[in-house]
Amino acid sequence: MKSNKIYQVSTLQALALGYTRPVVTVEELLENGDTGLGTFENVDGEMIILDGVCYQAKQNGSIVRSPDSAGVPFAVAGSVKDGRKIEMGEMRNIDAIKLELTLRIDEAFELNSIHIARIDGFFDIIHARAGAPYRSQHVTLKNILSKTQKDFCFEKLYGTLVCVYYPDYMDGINASGWHLHFISKDKKLGGHVFEVSMSSGECLLQKMDRIEIQLPREAAFDTYTLKEASNDEIKEVEQGNS
8 A cells, every 4th residue: 555655854843943943944844745834944834735846935925936945944745646535616715724634634634644735716805915924943933923924915816725734733833724825827926824705616635644743853943842832822823913
């Protein structure tokens, strides 16, 4: 039986506490998956991996292609090419999309597994955010984003949602539930999504049965007490309310 691996760089707890130093390069990350999301060194924007290419959403919501040498402090990547195909109708908000995806994995008895989903569709509204680089040590992600984050809204465009699901027992390693990033079809706009309205879409949903985590190698990582990461702050950041 074929194994589907998800590759993760560092942990969300470390990122939340301010470990934003590079752990791997974009080139190394792409060796482990063609679809995914994350961020860049010093939280320099939001990452979207699609079709084996890594893109960076800048503070104003514009997209650039990431150089292979760019540093990655936190990300996840895998493959969805063999995933289940799902037709998705009108979804008026992000909760409706998350519920539909969760029901699909629940009906297959897969709620304790990690999943990656790719949704290609037409979007009426995308509310998203991205930040600018902020070099620091031990400054929490919430505080970094409070200084650098900009919100923006896209309307009436085709694009792709990259969605990652972690079960609740993995909370801290990553955010439990669904995490969504967006990139427009023309590869010009994107970011971390905290609200969305979709007219229609086609989804590839892939269950992952193996996880590989690359922890930071440098000594600075061991100066962080990861259990002190605030789950409430992580949820605020994830929902775009920081």
